[in-house]
Amino acid sequence: MIKYEGVTKVFPDGTVAVRDIDLTFKEGEFAFVVGPSGAGKSTLLNLLIRRYTPTKGDVWYTDYNVGRISAGRVSRLRREIGMVFQDFKLLPRFTVKENIAFGLEAVGRGRQEVRELVPFILKLVGLEDKMNRYPRQLSSGEAQRVSIARAMVHEPKVLLADEPTGNLDSRTGWEIVQLLQQINNWGTTVIMATHDRDVVDSLRNRVVRIEEGMIVEDEKVGSYD
Amino acid sequence: MIETVRLIIKNTFQHLARNFWHSVAAILVMTLALYSVVYFTASAYRYNEALRELRSKPQLTVFFKDEATEEEILNWKKSLEARNEVKEANYISKEEALVLYQQENQERPELLEFVTADILPASLEISTTEVEYQESIARELANSPRIESIIFHSDVVQKLLRLSNAMKVEGFVWAGSLLTVAIITILVVVGISISSYGEEIEIMKLVGAGSWYVRFPFVIQGIIYGVVAAALAIGMLYAMPYLKTAIVGETDLLFLPGLGTDIVSSWVLLRLWGAATIFGIVLGALASWLATWRYLRV
Numbered sequence A: 001m002i003k004y005e006g007v008t009k010v011f012p013d014g015t016v017a018v019r020d021i022d023l024t025f026k027e028g029e030f031a032f033v034v035g036p037s038g039a040g041k042s043t044l045l046n047l048l049i050r051r052y053t054p055t056k057g058d059v060w061y062t063d064y065n066v067g068r069i070s071a072g073r074v075s076r077l078r079r080e081i082g083m084v085f086q087d088f089k090l091l092p093r094f095t096v097k098e099n100i101a102f103g104l105e106a107v108g109r110g111r112q113e114v115r116e117l118v119p120f121i122l123k124l125v126g127l128e129d130k131m132n133r134y135p136r137q138l139s140s141g142e143a144q145r146v147s148i149a150r151a152m153v154h155e156p157k158v159l160l161a162d163e164p165t166g167n168l169d170s171r172t173g174w175e176i177v178q179l180l181q182q183i184n185n186w187g188t189t190v191i192m193a194t195h196d197r198d199v200v201d202s203l204r205n206r207v208v209r210i211e212e213g214m215i216v217e218d219e220k221v222g223s224y225d
Numbered sequence B: 001m002i003e004t005v006r007l008i009i010k011n012t013f014q015h016l017a018r019n020f021w022h023s024v025a026a027i028l029v030m031t032l033a034l035y036s037v038v039y040f041t042a043s044a045y046r047y048n049e050a051l052r053e054l055r056s057k058p059q060l061t062v063f064f065k066d067e068a069t070e071e072e073i074l075n076w077k078k079s080l081e082a083r084n085e086v087k088e089a090n091y092i093s094k095e096e097a098l099v100l101y102q103q104e105n106q107e108r109p110e111l112l113e114f115v116t117a118d119i120l121p122a123s124l125e126i127s128t129t130e131v132e133y134q135e136s137i138a139r140e141l142a143n144s145p146r147i148e149s150i151i152f153h154s155d156v157v158q159k160l161l162r163l164s165n166a167m168k169v170e171g172f173v174w175a176g177s178l179l180t181v182a183i184i185t186i187l188v189v190v191g192i193s194i195s196s197y198g199e200e201i202e203i204m205k206l207v208g209a210g211s212w213y214v215r216f217p218f219v220i221q222g223i224i225y226g227v228v229a230a231a232l233a234i235g236m237l238y239a240m241p242y243l244k245t246a247i248v249g250e251t252d253l254l255f256l257p258g259l260g261t262d263i264v265s266s267w268v269l270l271r272l273w274g275a276a277t278i279f280g281i282v283l284g285a286l287a288s289w290l291a292t293w294r295y296l297r298v
Helices: A041-048 A071-080 A096-105 A111-124 A140-152 A170-185 A197-203 B002-018 B020-056 B070-081 B094-104 B133-142 B154-195 B198-206 B211-248 B266-293
Strands: A002-010 A016-025 A030-034 A056-061 A081-084 A158-162 A189-194 A206-211 A214-219 B059-064 B086-092 B123-128 B147-151
Touching (some): A016 A056, A030 A170, A041 A056, A041 A158, A041 A189, A071 A081, A096 A111, A111 A140, A140 A158, A158 A170, A170 A197, B002 B020, B020 B154, B020 B211, B086 B094, B123 B133, B154 B211, B154 B266, B198 B211, B211 B266
Parallel strands (some): A081 A158, A158 A189
Antiparallel strands (some): A206 A214
């Protein structure tokens, strides 16, 4: 479903973020990408949503070479591959409801549909009572749930989570991971970049370890170390 | 489609409301930029009109010798008036010349005492359509033995022509400079206004919104800035002369009709409004398009 073929990414300042990556993710997987800060975890995920294009090699999503698709197709790709960020990336001037609704509105969903879907998705993440609040009025855990809800509103086939627990205390972080696990159980492929040892060790999922931009370990049932 | 249009319009007004003071500041700066352009254009128009009037006014005065009969002079008049270069030719007989002389010197009776119609020459006062034609007509007429002398103010004509040409060059330089400054100002101000949305635009793109869905509200916002700023600039252009007159009184320069006043006709004002609106819309939309472009590259 997702395939990195000899992917290297060099930034304009000369930093080599990832180097000769060959990696495959299957449909329905829940995989962790682990490694120290600056190892290239985020770059790996961002290459998949075409935030970056590879300097060398190809990134494939189903039949599409992500680095070569048209600008119009990129928007569609980003709805098929939802992404959750460490800093949540919520729109500060929008309420919780509006943050989720705009994603639906952006693809021309009708008012009635938006009215029905938004409370439904907020209920799934346990925030139906906070839909009229602004991001600044939410706790970090709540903000991350909104971020997940926004990513899930298009029913993506893949959910990328870039350090989703990085700004959260361990209990809230664990709740977020459980939510991601639940999403995975519904059939969505989840790829989570993290350096949260407890989370990785508890779930015993596939672990891809990356150091200095290179994959150094790929275990089907792995642990952090 | 209708739903998308509704949402784009909704987003436009959300941006305007959420960033109200930014929008006000952007509109005011755009208004000043547009006002400087329309004010200059209106001034150039008024100057041009005044100059055109001046250029059509100067006359050649041809004085005839006593042996020239009235019939001959009227034939001259007829043939001159048939030419495209000549606007009109007025015959001043000896008797009419005396009346004019008397009128001009009525407070100085000593000058009137010995003057009779016999000693004053008959003349033709010729108005040309353009100042440039005066010299050639004068040269042509000077060869006739019936003509005593020809008066026309060649220096004034030449100066006027030079001034007119200089004004054209200066006008283009000024208009070009003002336009450039206005364009840069509008691009920068709208850019600053949109930069506060930079992060939002990037987020919208990252979570799958299409470029046009994100960009359109800003482009419409830029268009609204342009339309409102153009209306305000024309309002200022219309109101300023009345305000000035109310404060300092009438300032029309008598020797250059229309040049001392800032008032332009309704028709000119309407055309300026149209031009300023189009200019504002194009610039506002372009500025927004460019400002959002850098954030949409994610």
